[in-house]
Amino acid sequence: MSQAPAKPVTVPALGDARRAGRKLAMLTAYDAGFARVFDASGVDIVLVGDSLGMVVQGEASTLPVTVDHIEYHTRAVARGLSRALLLADLPFQADATPERALDAATRLLQAGAGMVKLEGAGPHKLDAIRFLAGREIPVSAHLGLTPQSVLRFGGFKVQGREAAAAEQLRADALAVAEAGADLLVLECVPSALAADITRASPIPTIGIGAGPHCDGQVLVLHDMLGLDTGHRRPKFVKDFLVEGGSVAGAVQAYVNAVRDGSFPDAAHAYE
Structure with missing residues (x-):
């Protein structure tokens, strides 16, 4: 099994890992302490996600999260990292216009992020990706179940099971890359479609x-630690603390399982 590189993970290194066939391990973090553990355990990308609204703040969705919240946690996480790439979410409506996206992304990069993530691939989302990429800001796109669209979706549901929806996701994936995204997160889509x-x-x-x-x-x-967040436990979640025995052990078990391809297995995927 190949080991994580000791040098800092950069945006170009993500493409290098793909070409080398080396799986990338990402986890969310919201403070310096966990970030430090992740960094030492070989996690490639640490995400300050708007998931903090649900798992830290106790909200019912990610919609109440603000740029101020993400900036605060980005600064904290950045202090715990020396190697992993720090990715920060643009929260709900922070990318409503390219100018708003630029303002939010600038704040997050100045707080320590190395890349920002935005959800969706509608026309204004593609405009925002182009606007950011054209101003030297690395962008990760996010398709499939996009939690900021929970009201329109009517809940947290698997996306792309119908033929038309699957075809739209395929087209959207190419569109975000063409617009300048450097990375693509796929959430809650059938395994075959993701492949x-x-x-x-x-x-x-x-x-x-x-x-x-x-x-x-x-x-x-x-979710990786099996903690009760007060929300329904998704099928794709696995408790790595059980086999790891400690927080550091759980992180290492997760990284190893991602690297060797044993996670996710069929029990943690959608058809």
């Missing part, structure tokens, strides 16, 4: 509930 998108995508893909064929995987910290 198709990954094969066709010119940029690395990171799965969460998207099966084993993506170029990497991400889990929310609390």
Whole structure:
């Protein structure tokens, strides 16, 4: 099993890992302490996600999270990292216009992030990706179940099971890459569809509930440790604390399982 590189993970290194066939391991973090453990355990990408609204703040969705919240946690996490790439979410409506996206992204990069993530691929989202990429800001796209769209979706539901929806996801994946995204998160989509998108995508893909064929995987910290967040436990979640025996052991078990392809297995994927 290949080991994580000791040098800092950069945006170009994500593509290098894909070409080398080395799976990328990503986890969310919200403070310096966990970030330090992740960094030492070989996690490639640490995400300050708007998931903090649900798992830290106790909200019912990610919608109440603000740029101020993400900036605060980004600064904290950045202090715990020396190697992993720090990715920060643009929260709900922070990317409503390219100018708003630029303002929010600038704040997050100045807080220590090395890349920002935005959800969706509608026309204004593609405009925002182009606007940011054209101003030297690395962007990760996020397709499939996009939690900021929970009201429109009517809940947290698997996306892309119908033929038309699957075809739209394939088209959207190519569109975000063409617009300038450097990374693509696929959430809650059937394994076969995620595999198709990954094969066709010119940029690395990171799965969460998207099966084993993506170029990497991400889990929310609390889910990886089996903590009760007060929300329904998704099928794709695995408690790595059980086999790891400690927080550091759980992180290492997760990284190893992503690297060797044993996670996710069929029990943690959608058909």
